[in-house]
Amino acid sequence: MKAIQTAIPDLLILEPKVFGDDRGFFYESFNRQKFSELTGRDADFVQDNHSRSVKGVLRGLHYQIQHPQAKLVRVVQGAVLDVAVDIRKSSPTFGQHVALELSAENKRMFWIPEGFAHGFVVLSDTAEFLYKTTDYWYPEFERSIVWDDPEIAIDWQVQAPPALSAKDLQGKSLAGAELFE
Numbered sequence: 001m002k003a004i005q006t007a008i009p010d011l012l013i014l015e016p017k018v019f020g021d022d023r024g025f026f027y028e029s030f031n032r033q034k035f036s037e038l039t040g041r042d043a044d045f046v047q048d049n050h051s052r053s054v055k056g057v058l059r060g061l062h063y064q065i066q067h068p069q070a071k072l073v074r075v076v077q078g079a080v081l082d083v084a085v086d087i088r089k090s091s092p093t094f095g096q097h098v099a100l101e102l103s104a105e106n107k108r109m110f111w112i113p114e115g116f117a118h119g120f121v122v123l124s125d126t127a128e129f130l131y132k133t134t135d136y137w138y139p140e141f142e143r144s145i146v147w148d149d150p151e152i153a154i155d156w157q158v159q160a161p162p163a164l165s166a167k168d169l170q171g172k173s174l175a176g177a178e179l180f181e
């Protein structure tokens, strides 16, 4: 496993060592000790989530204003464009984002600490998205930022308007959202 820096220091891409042979492949998708060495966090994950989406679905941009969740995300089937937006008002990279492709092929994982809004859009026919979180889901504290906020200006790499949940259709702008200090 190796860590790849991104434009925002706290956001890391983790690339596993993949062992291939005639049977297929094996890799450690999570190793607490190696994760801690690479991220400096002894993450105590409490939830494992798995969602499946069809092409053009966009889930996000989500965060919990209380009980913020750090997330370790990956894709095991298909491909998505995954995005994390820095919503920490005191951060030098406030309002900036990192976007990267996560796929079954590249086997990359994305470490997103607390303080970021997270979302993805599905690029393949379907995508299976797995992720660990460091706190539980508290719907009462869930907040959404609208996917196409011009202040954030994410290039989602999709031609048609994405398919959004009712919740996500009502996302707030960065300027109007409850944010982290």
Ligand SMILES: Cc1cn([C@H]2C[C@H](O)[C@@H](COP(=O)(O)OP(=O)(O)O[C@H]3O[C@H](C)C(=O)[C@H](O)[C@H]3O)O2)c(=O)[nH]c1=O
Pocket: 049, 051, 059, 060, 062, 063, 118, 119, 120, 137, 165
């Ligand atoms: C997040 C969550 C949802 N649910 C239930 C609530 C709904 O009945 C159903 C679908 O929930 P939702 O539409 O909020 O799922 P997503 O749009 O995939 O939400 C996630 O999407 C983005 C990408 C994220 O980063 C967050 O982890 C999370 O907000 O699962 C649960 O039971 N537990 C949970 O932890």
